Amino acid sequence: MNNSKQGNIFVSFYKSMTDIGYYKNFLHMTTGKAFSYLVIVSLFFFLIGIIPSIFQYKGTVNELFHNLEQIPDFEIANGRFQMDSDTYHVVYDNNEIGMIVVLDPVNEYRKNDLNYYQVAILLTETQLIQKTVTSHSTIELSDLSMISLTKSDIIRKFNRFFLTLIPVLIIYMLIFGLGVKILACYIVHFMTIIYVMIKRINIDRKSIFRVCCHAITLSTVVGTILSLLKISIVFWDWIFLLAAFLYSYNAVKKYAKDNNLYIKTEESNF
Structure with missing residues (x-):
């Protein structure tokens, strides 16, 4: 041969x-x-x-930010999360991939419910809680008092950032x-x-x-x-x-x- x-x-x-x-x-x-x-x-x-998985990730990012556009305006300033709303908002919830994102300015969402998800993000009035399969962390917004973000800031900056992460x-x-x-x-x-x-x-x-x-x-x-x-x-x-x-x-x-x-x-x- x-x-x-x-x-x-x-x-x-x-x-x-x-x-x-x-x-x-x-x-x-x-x-x-x-x-x-x-x-x-x-x-x-x-x-x-x-x-x-790549298409699923892109779809997840697009859906998350689309849902984010539908909720009331909010801002993170002076170490607090503020939104003109009297209830929490589930921005993204997908049981298939085990992921949830919740914005809760009134501290009504039960934190224990995050245990049902592999990946979870919960933003309360004073805390940012992040959970993955291997870790669970809580960030006090008071430690981020120098940061000021509005809903439009997050949509404009982070949507592009998450999509550029694909490569x-x-x-x-x-x-x-x-x-x-x-x-x-x-x-x-x-x-x-x-x-x-x-x-x-x-x-x-x-x-x-x-x-x-x-x-x-x-x-x-x-x-x-x-x-x-x-x-x-x-x-x-x-x-x-x-x-x-x-x-x-x-x-x-x-x-x-x-x-x-x-x-x-x-x-x-x-």
């Missing part, structure tokens, strides 16, 4: 999922090329997987997603090395790594599909690693059988 075909990422992508015998080509390619394949495939499918969030999520895939590859690499050591197969670790860079292909594709369909599978992370290891294991095993010179002892069934 010519080198151009071996180096074709589309061929590598297809063969990684459909042809264990083709993995012998990955054993002999450069480590840099194999790692580049891992990076490109991981970033591409992770980007596809987060597209719905930053995309880059952050891509880096995080790539890191997870590289970590998964190294875990599969470690598992395969253990198998090779047990079976006393004479294959170097760099060659095994090149195999593992391709072995996670199917798991990555399936994971992206599950993400797009919003399907959650129990212990998916373990299934991901097991499926990738089975590809690596079978590829190394077949290569060892087809090349007896690389086996120190007669291979037994594993």
